[in-house]
Amino acid sequence: MDHIFGPVNSRRLGVSLGIDLLPPKICNFNCIYCEVGPTTTFTNTRGEYTSTAAIIAEIDAYFADAEAVARLDILTITASGEPTLHSGLGAIIAHLKQISTKPVAVLTNGSLLYLPEVRRELAKADVVVPSLDAARQESYRRIDRPAAECDLERLIGGLVDFSREFTGRCWLEILLARGINDAPEDLAALAVAVERIQPERIQLNTVARPPLETFALPLSLEQLRAAATCFQLPVDILTDRNSLERGSDKSEVSGRQADQEDILHLLQRRPCPADDLAAALGIQPDRAAALLTRLVASGQVKISRHRDRDYYVIAPRERDQKSADRPPA
Numbered sequence: 001m002d003h004i005f006g007p008v009n010s011r012r013l014g015v016s017l018g019i020d021l022l023p024p025k026i027c028n029f030n031c032i033y034c035e036v037g038p039t040t041t042f043t044n045t046r047g048e049y050t051s052t053a054a055i056i057a058e059i060d061a062y063f064a065d066a067e068a069v070a071r072l073d074i075l076t077i078t079a080s081g082e083p084t085l086h087s088g089l090g091a092i093i094a095h096l097k098q099i100s101t102k103p104v105a106v107l108t109n110g111s112l113l114y115l116p117e118v119r120r121e122l123a124k125a126d127v128v129v130p131s132l133d134a135a136r137q138e139s140y141r142r143i144d145r146p147a148a149e150c151d152l153e154r155l156i157g158g159l160v161d162f163s164r165e166f167t168g169r170c171w172l173e174i175l176l177a178r179g180i181n182d183a184p185e186d187l188a189a190l191a192v193a194v195e196r197i198q199p200e201r202i203q204l205n206t207v208a209r210p211p212l213e214t215f216a217l218p219l220s221l222e223q224l225r226a227a228a229t230c231f232q233l234p235v236d237i238l239t240d241r242n243s244l245e246r247g248s249d250k251s252e253v254s255g256r257q258a259d260q261e262d263i264l265h266l267l268q269r270r271p272c273p274a275d276d277l278a279a280a281l282g283i284q285p286d287r288a289a290a291l292l293t294r295l296v297a298s299g300q301v302k303i304s305r306h307r308d309r310d311y312y313v314i315a316p317r318e319r320d321q322k323s324a325d326r327p328p329a
C-alpha cells in the first residue's frame with residue numbers, strides 16, 4: 001500500500017493508522033528540521049497530486065479487514081509534505097467519516113488555513129494539529145523557509161479563523177530550534193499569536209530526529225520547560241523520549257507480524273531508532289532488530305547517528321524509487 005502506513009502506537013492519539021496523501025515531497029515549506037528530506041516540489045498550489053480515488057481504494061481495502069480496523073483508535077491524515085495541498089483532502093475525510101466511526105486527525109503546517117475551503121474540509125475532522133514555529137517574520141523565514149506566497153500574517157490569521165470555527169480539538173504544535181526561533185523576542189511574539197489563536201493545547205517540540213539541516217539543533221528539556229512558561233495555555237512538551245509517535249508497550253497492533261514493508265513505509269515518513277520503531281509497530285525489539293539488519297544489508301536502509309542515538313533512515317536510492325513507483329499526478 002502506497003498511502004497507508006502503520007498502525008503505529010501514538011502516545012497522544014493511541015493506535016493510529018497513517019494515511020499519507022502525497023509522495024515525497026510536495027510542500028510549501030522547506031523546514032530546516034524536516035525529517036522527510038528536501039522539498040522536491042515546492043508549491044503553494046492545491047492539486048490532486050495523487051489520485052483521490054486510489055487513496056480511497058486503499059482505505060477501502062484496509063477497511064475490508066474488520067479485525068484490523070477494530071484495533072485502531074484513530075485515523076491520522078498526514079503527508080510526506082503538506083496534506084492540505086491535496087485537493088482531495090475533504091473528500092478523503094468525508095469518506096473516512098462515512099465508512100467508520102473512528103476519529104480522524106489531521107497534521108498540517110497550517111499555511112493554507114486562511115482558505116475558507118480548506119477550513120470547511122477540515123471541519124469534518126475530530127482533531128487537527130496545525131503548526132506555528134515563529135510569529136516573527138525573520139525567524140519564520142529561517143526555520144520554515146516557506147514559499148514566497150506563504151505570508152506569516154495570513155498564516156496566523158488562518159489559524160485564528162480556524163480555531164474559532166472548528167468544533168473539534170485543535171492542538172497547536174510549536175517546534176523550537178536552538179538559535180533559530182527561540183530568542184526571548186520570538187517566544188514573546190509566539191505568546192501573543194497563541195493568545196489570538198486560542199488552541200485547546202500547545203504541543204511544544206524540538207528537533208528530535210535527524211533533521212534536513214545539520215544546523216537545526218534541539219533545545220534541552222530545561223530550555224523547553226522555560227519556554228513553556230511563556231504561554232498561558234496548557235503545554236505538552238514533546239521530546240525525543242516523549243514524542244508524538246512514541247510507542248507504548250502494546251504488542252502486535254496490526255494483528256500480524258510486521259514485515260520489512262511495514263518498516264520501509266514507516267521510515268519513508270520519518271527516521272526512527274530501533275526501539276522507537278519496535279514500539280511504534282508493536283513488535284518485539286529483537287524482531288525489529290532482525291528486520292532492520294536485513295534492510296541495512298540489502299542497502300534499502302542506512303544508519304544515521306544523531307544526538308548519540310542510531311536512527312534508521314531510508315536510503316536515498318530507495319526513497320527515489322518509491323517516489324518513481326507512484327502514479328503521476
Ligand code: SF4
Nearest residue numbers: 027029031034081109
Ligand atoms: S516539516 Fe512538514 S511543513 Fe516542514 S518541510 Fe517537512 S513536510 Fe513540509
